[in-house]
Amino acid sequence: MIKILSAEFIGTFWLVLGGCGSAVLAAGFPEMGIGFLGVALAFGLTVVTMAYAIGHISGCHLNPAITLGLWVGGRFEATKVIPYMIAQVLGAIVAAAVLYLIASGKAGYSLANGLAANGYDLHSPGGYDLTSALLTEIVMTFMFLIVVLGATHRAATPAMAGLAIGLCLTLIHLISIPVTNTSVNPARSTGPALLQGGWALEQLWLFWLAPFIGALLAGLAYRWLAPDNES
Numbered sequence: 001m002i003k004i005l006s007a008e009f010i011g012t013f014w015l016v017l018g019g020c021g022s023a024v025l026a027a028g029f030p031e032m033g034i035g036f037l038g039v040a041l042a043f044g045l046t047v048v049t050m051a052y053a054i055g056h057i058s059g060c061h062l063n064p065a066i067t068l069g070l071w072v073g074g075r076f077e078a079t080k081v082i083p084y085m086i087a088q089v090l091g092a093i094v095a096a097a098v099l100y101l102i103a104s105g106k107a108g109y110s111l112a113n114g115l116a117a118n119g120y121d122l123h124s125p126g127g128y129d130l131t132s133a134l135l136t137e138i139v140m141t142f143m144f145l146i147v148v149l150g151a152t153h154r155a156a157t158p159a160m161a162g163l164a165i166g167l168c169l170t171l172i173h174l175i176s177i178p179v180t181n182t183s184v185n186p187a188r189s190t191g192p193a194l195l196q197g198g199w200a201l202e203q204l205w206l207f208w209l210a211p212f213i214g215a216l217l218a219g220l221a222y223r224w225l226a227p228d229n230e231s
Contacts, residue, residue, distance in 0.1 A: 001080075001083070003057065004057060004058045005058070005083055005084070005086075005087040006087070007054040007057040007058040007060075008054075008058045008060075008061060008062065008084055008087040008088055008091065009087045009088070009090055009091040009094075010050075010054065010091065011050040011053070011054050011058070011060055011061075011062045011091070012062045012063070012087070012088040012089075012091030012092050012095070012187050012188075013091040013092070013094055013095040013098075014046050014049070014050055014095070015043070015046040015047065015050065015062050015063075015091075015092075015095075015185075015188060016091070016092045016095035016096060016099070016187070016188055016191050016192075017095040017098060017099055018042050018043070018045065018046035019039065019042050019043035019046055019116075019188070020095070020096065020099055020115060020116035020188070020191075020192055021042075021099050021102070022034060022038060022039050022042035022043075023039045023042075023116040023181075024099060024103050024113075024114070024115060024116050025099075025102065025103060026038065027039050036173075036174065036177050036178075037174070039173060039177065040170045040171075040173035040174045040177065041170055043169050043170065043173050043182070044166040044167055044168075044169045044170030044173070045166065045170075046166075047060075047062065047162070047165055047166040047169050048162050048163055048165075048166030048167075050062060051161065051162025051163075051165060051166065052162050055161075055162060058084075059076075060162070061084055061088065062088060062091075062185070062187070063088060063184070063185040063186075063187060063188070063211075064084070064085040064088055064089070064185070064186045064187055064208075064211075064212075065141050065144075065145070065184065065185060065186060065211035065212060065214065065215040066144075066145065066148055066185075066215065067080075067081055067084045067085055067088070068081065068212055068215045068216065068219070069141075069145035069148065069149065069215035069216070069218050069219040070148070070149070070219070071219070072215065072216055072218075072219025072220060072223075073145075073149050073218070073219035073220075073222050073223055073226075074219075074223055075149065075152075085187070088187040089186075089187045089190050089191075091187070092187040092188055092190055092191030093190065093191045093194055093195075094191075095191055096115055096191030096192045096194065096195045097191075097195060099115060099192075100115060100195050103115070111195065111196050111197075114192075114196065115192035115195050115196050115200075116181060116192055117181065117189070117192040117193050117196045117200035118180050118181045118182070118183040118188075118189045118192075118193070118200075118203070118204075118206075118207045119133075119180065119181065119199065119200065119203050120132070120133035120134075120179075120180060120203060120206065122199075123199055123200070123203065124178075124179060124180060124181075125177060125178050125179075125181055126178035126179060128178070128179045128180070130206070132179055133179055133180045133206060133210075134206060134209075134210050136175075136176050136179045136180055136210075137176075137180060137183055137184060137206065137207065137210030137211055137214065138210045138211075138213050138214040138217075139214065140172045140175065140176050140182070140184050140214070141184045141210065141211040141213075141214025141215055141218070142214040142215075142217050142218045142221075143168070143172070143218075144165075144168055144169065144172055144184050144214075144218075145214065145215050145218030145219065145222070146218050146221065146222060147164060147165060147168040148165055148168075149218065149219070149222040149226070150222070150226075151164040151165055152165075153226060153227075155227050155228070169184075172184055180207070183207040183210075183211060184211050184214070185211060186207055186208040186211055186212070189204055189207035189208070190204060190207075190208075193207075
């Protein structure tokens, strides 16, 4: 179990460092910035690379919402849910700390510049309100879990699961970065919020609640939708 949880820690660390790091360090870089498209691809690529690196060890959840959705969908043991979530959150926190140490090496950087934290209202990249943020995170997480559950079903093509899931996360970011900076992952939201503090911590509740609602609904929906019961 220690090896399995360590894999989840490393995988979530990579997701947050790669995804949030691309937003903080490269998205707005003068003339060569990668922009929204680059950040979306970065998040997707972290999942693709980790799926093939640790998928055979831990299943490569990297996300408390995925762990919850897999359990609700009858594909994961209840006794492992909390340990997985703890490992994921710890990996995200360490990644955010490493990202801060890297970013602070540039003259003039401060946490006021952000660590790619998720937010709504004044802290939404596009100025979207709480209702829009809540709905976006629920729907995006729901669709993410439908893809995860479907791509990893025993009747699917297992070798392609990592690619399908990574591309789905890329698409989700392309849709929702302007609304919430895209979470669909409570661990990813927690790491930057803890480092940034203030408004990011005050709004963190939404980025636990909404992904969990989306994951719960997706787990129930896929149990009905699936060609056979894997529970």
